[in-house]
Amino acid sequence: MLAALLAVDFDGAAALRKQAAGARVVAGCACGCPSIEFEAGRGFGMNPKVNGFPYEGHTSLFLYTIVDADGGELLGGIEWAGIDEEPRELPPPETFAVEAA
Template sequence: MLTAAVADGMIVGMDARPLTQRERAVLEALLAVEFQGVETLRRQTGEVVVVGTCGCGCPSIDFQHGHGLGMAIRVNAGVRGSHDGLFLYTIEDRQRGEGLGGIEWVGVEDTDPDELPSPELLDIRAA
């Protein structure tokens, strides 16, 4: 098992695990919008796994370790009825090109949820 120092806001490494049903549903909803390169990212969803979570307890998840050559926010989503939101980011890698990086939770409410919100509650748009 991977080990990492845990502090609020830090990513915690872990053994790779499959996405939960909710995580997969949110990922598919985020990739339902059209933008350049989305088809490549959609093809990656069948093999994506979670390799890290946020140490603060929010529902942020990482699909890859490290940051490669750069990170790009590809999709933003607001949560209806709150000021919270999330975004899907990609990581550029020299050998593999652009790949799914993770889903980052952006919470401004007093407490963070244990899991990502239902896709029906998201207002989704390409970044």
């Protein structure tokens, strides 16, 4: 899903694509939804960069960055925002339309 979200062009996409090569998931959401947080996701702010909308259903997700102490943007995580039944893992990327936020 991360690769699909980063395939969209937006300001800073190239730098985030480089970060994605070493991205490591360190946390999931306590509620059981498929939201994930990357290792760098514990910085400041949540800046949505890319939105994903399913071809069917009433859910969405977004890729967000955080600002580190030096003011740079780092991959923060993928946030699930659904009102349908929540899956336990991120759905296949081909089931989503993706666009810059």
